[in-house]
Amino acid sequence: MNNDATTDERGPYLLRLEHVSKRFGGVQALDDISFNIRPGEVLCLAGENGCGKSTLIKTISGVHRPEPGAVMEWEGQDMTGLDPARARAMGIQVIWQDLALFPEMSVAENIAFERNLGARPRVVDAAAMRREAGAILERLGVSIPLDAPVRSLSIANRQLVAIARALVADARLVFMDEPTASLSQKETDALIAIVRRLSEQNIAVVFVSHRLAEVLEISSRVTVLRDGRYVGTYSTEGMTQARLTELMTGSSFDYAARPERTDRPAPILSVKNLTREGEYRDVSFDIAPGEVVGLTGRLGSGRTELALSLFGMTRPDAGEIIWQGRPLRLQSNRDAIRAGIAYVSEDRLSLGLVQPQSIADNTVVTVLDRLLGPGKLLSPKKKKRLVDDWIDRLRVKIGAAGDPVSTLSGGNQQRIVLAKWLATEPKLLILDSPTVGVDVGARAGIFAIVDQLAKDGLAILLISDEAPEVYFNADRILHMRDGRLIEEFIPARTTLDHVEEAIHA
Amino acid sequence: MPRFLSSIGATERWLILVIACICIGLSLATDTFFTLVNAFDLLNSSAVNVIFAAGLLVVLVAGGIDISFAVGASVVQYLAVIALMKLGGGNWAIGLILAAFFGFCLGAVNATLIYHFRIISIVVTIATFNLFFGLLMFFTGGVSIYLLPDWMTRRVILFEHETPAGWAEITLPVLVMAVVVLATWFLMRKLSLGRQIFAMGDNVEGARRLGINIGAMHYLAYGWLGACAGIAGLMQAHYAQEVVPNALYGRELEVLAAVVLGGARLGGGRGTLLGAILGLALVAITQNGLNLLGVSPYAFRMIVGFIILVAISMSGETLGFLTERMRRSRRADDVASGGAE
Numbered sequence: 001m002n003n004d005a006t007t008d009e010r011g012p013y014l015l016r017l018e019h020v021s022k023r024f025g026g027v028q029a030l031d032d033i034s035f036n037i038r039p040g041e042v043l044c045l046a047g048e049n050g051c052g053k054s055t056l057i058k059t060i061s062g063v064h065r066p067e068p069g070a071v072m073e074w075e076g077q078d079m080t081g082l083d084p085a086r087a088r089a090m091g092i093q094v095i096w097q098d099l100a101l102f103p104e105m106s107v108a109e110n111i112a113f114e115r116n117l118g119a120r121p122r123v124v125d126a127a128a129m130r131r132e133a134g135a136i137l138e139r140l141g142v143s144i145p146l147d148a149p150v151r152s153l154s155i156a157n158r159q160l161v162a163i164a165r166a167l168v169a170d171a172r173l174v175f176m177d178e179p180t181a182s183l184s185q186k187e188t189d190a191l192i193a194i195v196r197r198l199s200e201q202n203i204a205v206v207f208v209s210h211r212l213a214e215v216l217e218i219s220s221r222v223t224v225l226r227d228g229r230y231v232g233t234y235s236t237e238g239m240t241q242a243r244l245t246e247l248m249t250g251s252s253f254d255y256a257a258r259p260e261r262t263d264r265p266a267p268i269l270s271v272k273n274l275t276r277e278g279e280y281r282d283v284s285f286d287i288a289p290g291e292v293v294g295l296t297g298r299l300g301s302g303r304t305e306l307a308l309s310l311f312g313m314t315r316p317d318a319g320e321i322i323w324q325g326r327p328l329r330l331q332s333n334r335d336a337i338r339a340g341i342a343y344v345s346e347d348r349l350s351l352g353l354v355q356p357q358s359i360a361d362n363t364v365v366t367v368l369d370r371l372l373g374p375g376k377l378l379s380p381k382k383k384k385r386l387v388d389d390w391i392d393r394l395r396v397k398i399g400a401a402g403d404p405v406s407t408l409s410g411g412n413q414q415r416i417v418l419a420k421w422l423a424t425e426p427k428l429l430i431l432d433s434p435t436v437g438v439d440v441g442a443r444a445g446i447f448a449i450v451d452q453l454a455k456d457g458l459a460i461l462l463i464s465d466e467a468p469e470v471y472f473n474a475d476r477i478l479h480m481r482d483g484r485l486i487e488e489f490i491p492a493r494t495t496l497d498h499v500e501e502a503i504h505a
Numbered sequence: 506m507p508r509f510l511s512s513i514g515a516t517e518r519w520l521i522l523v524i525a526c527i528c529i530g531l532s533l534a535t536d537t538f539f540t541l542v543n544a545f546d547l548l549n550s551s552a553v554n555v556i557f558a559a560g561l562l563v564v565l566v567a568g569g570i571d572i573s574f575a576v577g578a579s580v581v582q583y584l585a586v587i588a589l590m591k592l593g594g595g596n597w598a599i600g601l602i603l604a605a606f607f608g609f610c611l612g613a614v615n616a617t618l619i620y621h622f623r624i625i626s627i628v629v630t631i632a633t634f635n636l637f638f639g640l641l642m643f644f645t646g647g648v649s650i651y652l653l654p655d656w657m658t659r660r661v662i663l664f665e666h667e668t669p670a671g672w673a674e675i676t677l678p679v680l681v682m683a684v685v686v687l688a689t690w691f692l693m694r695k696l697s698l699g700r701q702i703f704a705m706g707d708n709v710e711g712a713r714r715l716g717i718n719i720g721a722m723h724y725l726a727y728g729w730l731g732a733c734a735g736i737a738g739l740m741q742a743h744y745a746q747e748v749v750p751n752a753l754y755g756r757e758l759e760v761l762a763a764v765v766l767g768g769a770r771l772g773g774g775r776g777t778l779l780g781a782i783l784g785l786a787l788v789a790i791t792q793n794g795l796n797l798l799g800v801s802p803y804a805f806r807m808i809v810g811f812i813i814l815v816a817i818s819m820s821g822e823t824l825g826f827l828t829e830r831m832r833r834s835r836r837a838d839d840v841a842s843g844g845a846e
Contacts, residue, residue, distance in 0.1 A: 102708050105707060113715065117697070121696045123695055124695055
């Protein structure tokens with residue numbers, strides 16, 4: 001927690017910032033930030049959305065100029081007055097979340113694109129590009145076909161191409177903005193191995209992630225920002241997720257398993273020996289009104305496939321779905337919605353809104369038919385009643401219902417997405433990975449809603465690959481592996497460590 | 506598959522197949538199609554469009570579009586002829602340089618409006634299309650120029666060969682076309698600047714972050730098309746032996762359709778010269794064939810439009826793309842509309 005000295009026993013800093021502030025008009029985006037990193041160090045930059053992480057990265061990479069009075073040093077030399085080209089020349093590389101790759105171009109050209117830059121026309125040396133790209137990928141210890149267009153690659157491989165491109169430019173400090181947001185556990189592990197490798201090659205890495213377990217695993221120190229202010233820099237040794245969350249949000253969350261339910265109402269949904277060849281096999285479980293059932297397992301364990309069958313998107317080969325005591329045959333998801341089953345997938349929660357349209361319009365888009373007034377025209381009165389009702393029930397903080405959705409914070413946007421699906425009045429809500437790419441504070445908000453909905457009598461199937469998420473928010477946890485339901489946990493009777501071990505075993 | 510075929514894209518392979526079928530059909534149906542005379546005629550008369558297409562491809566790859574280049578070429582014809590007359594006649598070298606220069610300037614007008622005023626390219630070029638054509642009609646009063654410099658109206662035959670069907674000739678526009686195509690190929694495939702244009706069309710934000718000069722790339726792309734269009738205008742004047750203000754009006758859509766048929770993506774980042782040329786060839790050969798078959802010229806456009814539609818909707822990539830889209834949107838529709846019940 002030594003923030004002030006230029007050096008300490010572990011050697012000189014590669015980059016040292018003090019008193020860095022940045023204002024945009026009336027908004028204080030950064031307020032007196034300190035930040036430092038040593039060569040080869042892996043450091044995490046943590047904070048909720050809008051805390052100033054991106055502004056800080058842009059300041060360090062020369063996109064923004066800090067307010068006067070800032071100290072910015074690179075290997076002990078003043079580096080204020082930086083511009084993006086100079087930052088890159090010094091070895092500062094940023095891998096943005098959107099990766100900024102060229103999808104139509106080959107892997108080799110993407111990696112070695114630096115050779116094409118410059119205003120003076122040069123003849124392209126394709127062979128040299130391939131050599132250079134091949135050498136870098138080898139250094140990373142990965143193999144990706146050099147001639148394949150980037151659009152044909154998986155997201156994990158695109159990530160590697162972006163990292164490789166940063167290394168071509170002799171990077172000494174690499175920023176990775178949410179690199180794991182759309183990766184599976186296995187791909188994330190591979191990425192962490194690569195980060196370690198970079199660190200061994202004396203390249204400093206600043207890692208930005210919402211997944212706190214990852215943050216603690218990968219980095220030696222973590223710098224926390226909140227609302228544009230510097231909270232502190234902490235060693236990750238002895239740091240817990242709960243403590244880190246508290247530092248990031250400024251408030252502590254109650255982390256306790258839900259008490260075991262004593263009542264056993266009749267199940268609303270029973271699944272008996274459900275099988276779909278190649279996806280899941282012999283799955284049986286039931287879920288009662290007011291119950292939150294967590295469904296976990298690694299990516300590819302069949303949990304999403306099972307959910308899609310329950311929503312009528314795919315048809316099981318064998319087995320039965322009993323819905324409210326009667327067998328249910330789903331021909332399509334229309335049938336499922338009619339029966340009262342709603343499915344909110346991961347991308348719907350993050351991308352399921354028409355940003356420029358109003359909050360009201362987004363909320364009612366799933367139920368327009370129910371809002372018809374005389375002459376089959378939309379009735380503004382019915383619409384307003386429905387919108388007001390949901391905004392009130394989900395406690396969405398809004399200015400006016402006519403404002404564009406884009407004016408809302410991430411957490412409130414997610415409430416609108418939920419409202420949109422809840423407006424169909426489901427009895428079973430399937431939430432697939434609802435917190436991917438969502439920051440800690442907003443996650444707590446989503447689970448508060450889940451809790452409230454369960455209390456109102458909705459059955460909720462919560463799918464997540466993060467053990468703590470199901471452990472703290474579900475009444476029961478179903479664990480799937482290789483398409484089979486292998487065990488069931490009751491959080492109140494077990495520990496989080498036990499559940500995590502079982503999943504990662 | 507031979508190496509030549511495996512190194513080119515699916516769209517191009519498909520077009521080659523379609524063109525081959527049409528050619529075989531026409532060779533069997535007529536005895537005039539499969540002759541050297543007809544082949545060279547096709548080449549001579551297509552040269553102008555190929556020059557246009559080469560330039561347009563650069564703009565499409567850069568992520569833009571240009572509707573104004575054909576009427577721009579007409580403007581260049583007038584400006585070049587007037588300037589040449591003032592200079593006392595000039596010659597081919599001066600003529601080509603002037604045409605390319607005037608064309609570049611018109612392209613630069615588009616680039617300025619698109620880049621500095623941040624107006625989307627289709628809106629800008631629809632406006633400049635009207636502006637260029639309106640100015641031309643206003644200042645010329647719609648009057649054609651028949652009195653061209655001597656060198657411009659003299660046919661330049663580069664190669665000739667006597668066949669039973671008559672003299673087969675290759676003329677100057679074909680050479681100019683070859684040079685323009687080669688230069689465009691070199692720019693887009695072999696020069697770093699061309700790769701930067703590709704990068705900009707593929708992901709403009711990514712290109713900006715790498716430090717690519719987006720403004721300069723706009724001037725290069727629209728300027729290149731302008732210069733190509735200017736040269737094509739001069740060739741058209743040479744071929745037609747006159748300068749008529751509305752001679753090229755409407756040519757832009759013909760060329761645009763053919764280039765897109767050849768696999769260039771509206772939206773940027775993808776497109777090949779071979780594809781563009783094959784796209785044009787398909788249209789030109791169809792028209793030529795209809796002519797030889799004695800089909801009414803009034804039916805040409807209808808048939809050409811139909812063939813473009815069929816070819817573009819049958820090409821493998823489009824087919825895959827469409828089914829993927831349909832599958833996805835059906836899923837989304839089901840979720841959205843089903844929710845209303």
